[in-house]
Amino acid sequence: MAATEGSTATATPAAPPEGEPAAPTVIVDDLHVVYRVRGAAGRAGGGGPAALLRALTRRKGAGAREVHAVRGVSFVARRGEAIGLIGSNGSGKSTLLRAVAGLLPPESGRVYTDGQPSLLGVNAALMNDLSGERNVVLGCLAMGMTPAEVRERYDGIVDFSGINDKGDFISLPMRTYSSGMAARLRFAIAAARDHDVLLIDEALATGDRAFRRRSEKRIKELRERAGTVFLVSHSNKSIRDTCDRAIWLERGELVMDGPAGEVVDAYEASTAD
Template structure:
């Protein structure tokens, strides 16, 4: 089994080098990702049989393989914002998890410049802690210093907008709505400059004002030499934010190109 590899030579330059050379941040080379689902025998006694196999450390009889990503190849460059689109179950989130190093690849390779950061709507914050404590812990988890967190703390809270209707930042996360929690997650992640930031559906959770702030922040990250991947079913967010789109369908890369061209083909496909 091939393991995702990391560590392209770092370069802080945001603009292309002399001669028009662009600096790659992510290279996916014929990437295949396979899930294996293990199940016991059907019928009477299946639970007992499964327990027996566990105790004897023997594998189950039924193994189902799901080929989630099939031979995907692309190169992402500094300064790009890349949208990932496709039907549900097409492999978009799975591909991002592999780029982040959270999933092994079955075949092929993933090379990245620096450590990619994956932000999903379900990214874990601690529900029993206040929003304030989660901002601190989230910043530390991303590698920010305490001084950096203190300097950016108020900007994070203001960006999230969760205090617009009360002092929610001092309340436990379990009291937040799903939208408030998602906005705070994005705000924490967006406070740091990333080499590669991957956002999974986070922009779909906020109101229009928050979406506009988020899209503006993504454009700032691009200018600061980062690369942004955005998974979304909101074509308007993709069109307003991304200059390039990867279209995955049934695990295969169906199209890779400028945003307007790919979205036009995708929208015709979904109308059929």
């Protein structure tokens, strides 16, 4: 197992002896993540949102602010688990995911990952001026597939994305796609490969019902192949249907970690009017 900043080691999935927990894939140990925002000097005084922002931030030098986005989070994720991350806006879900992916350095604490984490976000880089078709090929090559593997999987990826369901859209530039179509294509490309640790940020929320069903099935398959899936979503239904475990964050702190149904119930109870 390797410690972040971003370093990883590939592991061979092995079924644990009966009754023993599966091997850990991600260990997050007292993780703190701080953003430094330049050119955002604070003003003294004021209440409401300004006071909240001051509570979350600390001045550091002229014109610089610190946003302490993840505060002392610890957990262990194991092979075969699908873990939902829930919490209100700005609670630190995406930041935690990016830190697990090795894209944000810890301020303190550690992230250990066994296997290469792959972050699939709605902002994942595809080339807007290239066709969907070219993006599928480039995306697959970037994930390490050979040209022969790309040819073999191309039709399956396009079918999975549903991009061509209503006509030949795959040959059009990505910039002509709706945000939902683009998110579906990103997921379809990423899902074409098995992942040791797959981190999904809201990718499913943009899909229609049929696409969501295909995605949920694929996530189950990935888990069965002994990967670990993290899913950030504001859809409690997606978390219940897809995940067996959930982690609830608020203001960067871990509020609850347990079976998805129980954690989502508690979260819903806390947000009910």
